[in-house]
Amino acid sequence: MAAALKAISAFLRRFPWHRFAAGAIAGGGALIITLILRTLGLGLFLPEVAVDFTVGRIPGAIESFFIRTLGEGAKLLALLTAVVVFLILPGIYATLFWRVQRWLKRRWFVIAFFTLTSAGIILLGILPLIDAGFLGSKTSVGPGFASFSQVLGSWVYAAVLDYAFVEVAPRYPDGFSLSRRQFLVGSVGAIALAILAIYGFASLSMKKGRLVFASIAEMFAKEVTPTSEFYVVTKNVIDPTVDAASWRLSIGGLVTTPATYDYPQLLAKSDPTDPDNVDALATLECVSNEVGGNLISTARWNGVRLSALLRAAGLSPNADWIVFTCADGYTAAVPLSRAMSPNTMVAVRMNEAPLVTAHGFPARIIVPGLYGMFHAKWLTKIEATQGEYLGYWQQKGWTNQGLIHTTAIIATPADSTVVGGVVHIGGIAFAGERGISAVDVSTDGGATWKSATLSSPKSDLTWVLWTLDWTPPRSGSFRIVARAVDAAGTPQDSNPAPTFPEGSAGYDSITLLVS
Structure with a gap:
């Protein structure tokens, strides 16, 4: 044991921490660029993909523990952990910089090497490992934008590395040294940041999100929840932004006449003059709502009866479950009897206005009486199937019955x-x-x-x-x-x-x- 500790200590002393730090900083620049591209719909953000992969495979009981313990901080902790991992990896890779430089010699060759190899590791190695496909082929943005974002991010990584080692390092041939004052200030700052981080997560852990109104008067005034205050729960780090012009809703599976609707067609069928229109006030509650919790809200929903869309498609007598698929890959399903209820709808409006992104624009399912995990958002496909179907949360062990408790x-x-x-x-x-x-x-x-x-x-x-x-x-x-x-x-x-x-x-x- 003593020999092992001595070897570890010697390794840590010899480790090129300056190169590692430069690589982590360069990796941070790459992550910022890819995050910007992700928000513009022009690429993918690697920590987000990693979190989705990990969360999708965590058993429901473990996931429920983290949600119960950390609340809103659970997703933030997962994302921060992924970001740290994807800062450490480029930091480690940067320790090879001088070896590569001695091998290739020319500056632009080194930049090209780190750009192409970093992008290759991500696109051909990491993404397939986290079930995003080679070149990001299984992601929502597809292989083109996935490759573009990661190549650009890798170029930023390589360029920052080049600047750090070729431009900055020669100015400090003896390395970086801190004065006693700088060391003390830095240490105090690091400790303060650590305390704030721990306090922040502790606050999130201890805080139970209760449903609270300031007064009886406010409670009655908000009997129908304002859209901006309606609870939001999502599996995503970043929710999908759906283009209404290109969006289509398909009806298929065990039907005789598969159908496809665009957004204007669905809006027309939800018009009050259409016999298939449905307009209802309904309360939604999340299955993860604690007793007394605030994951419950009420809104007016307007849309098309799901039963009308299914009948128009010609349901097979063998169909007994209806499956919903969404733009973010989410799935949920309900028994046919529940789907055919006159209250179950494909909603396009909420509180007299089109759905907002957080609540499923352009269309979502509203199935009163069941917990919110069955009210699929960003709907893209409805399929009639035979036999019970386990959706995203049900595959993790959550109930597939979903009747709301009193x-x-x-x-x-x-x-x-x-x-x-x-x-x-x-x-x-x-x-x-x-x-x-x-x-x-x-x-x-x-x-x-x-x-x-x-x-x-x-x-x-x-x-x-x-x-x-x-x-x-x-x-x-x-x-x-x-x-x-x-x-x-x-x-x-x-x-x-x-x-x-x-x-x-x-x-x-x-x-x-x-x-």
């Missing part, structure tokens, strides 16, 4: 609020398509219960708002608990359950501090 959420006042006098408590209750018949609230931790006042829902597919006025009997700390009963009389499950694999369960509660 829940009641205390949305105002916020948790740990200091209150006094008459306290106006309010929240939402939701049970998918089943409706809500009652909400009970306890102000003593579940010992006794009072019936809350229910408002009339916007539709049979939306949440119900509830309120309760409470006068605290004394000062101190009180635990407020809420529970709901669906329209069939079935009470909410009181047993706590995690989000994976079938959605969370248990009663929501908050603490109020009475002054």
Whole structure:
């Protein structure tokens, strides 16, 4: 062991850290260029592809743990890890610079060597390993733009390396040295950045995203969620930007007359004058929503009945599942009976306006009663199939039934609020398509219960708002608990359950501090 540690120590002392640092900086420049091209739809961003590959293969239970622990920080941590990896690799490759320079001698030959070999390693090695295909053939941008972006990024990498070693290094023949003051300042700065990073991730880890309204008045004002505040969940690091002019929706599989619709045709079929039009207020909830969480929202959706599109295509009697495929490679499926429901639609408008990118422009599925993972966004293909189909999340172990659990959420006042006098408590209750018949609230931790006042829902597919006025009997700390009963009389499950694999369960509660 001692000999091994000594060998490692000797290796670290001899390692050309200056060359490694120059390579990492050059690699950072390449990543910036490819990120810009990715946002313009002209290339791919390697860390994004790596994260998609990794996340797509992590079992649902492990993924759920990271989401539950880090929340929004889980995806950021994955992306930062990928970025670090793709800074280390070019850093290591840069340690060969002087060997290559002695071999090729001419400056432009060296630049060409690092450009072509770096691009080749990515396009012919890394991308196939992470299931993006040779030359990025399996990516959304295709082999042309994938190759263009990586060759350009590799050229930037090679050019920065050349500048660092040919232009900058000769100015410091003895290497770089830091004064005691510079070392202390740098060390303090590095420690401060590390503390801030740890604090940031700790904040994300500890923070539970609760559904909160500032007051009862705001709760009623936002009974239909503004589009800008509607929850967003996506598997992607960067969501696809779909061109409406070239977009097509195909209907195929077990049908007699496959069909294809462009965006204007779908808009025409969603017009109120068309018999296939459907317009409905519906609440969506993510399966990963914790008890009391904010991954639940309500909107008005307008589109075309999915049943009309399937009937027009001539469904085979053998078809019993309908599969949705999306522009980002996402898949989901529902039983035929659910697809043929008059409430299930291909939506093109949200809250009286065209869908925005974050919510699936140009078209998405709305299937009320099921968790949000079945409401496929950026829809490109609908297929009728025989036999149960496991979509993207189901292949990771998440439920393929997806019926929304009955829940009641205390949305105002916020948790740990200091209150006094008459306290106006309010929240939402939701049970998918089943409706809500009652909400009970306890102000003593579940010992006794009072019936809350229910408002009339916007539709049979939306949440119900509830309120309760409470006068605290004394000062101190009180635990407020809420529970709901669906329209069939079935009470909410009181047993706590995690989000994976079938959605969370248990009663929501908050603490109020009475002054």
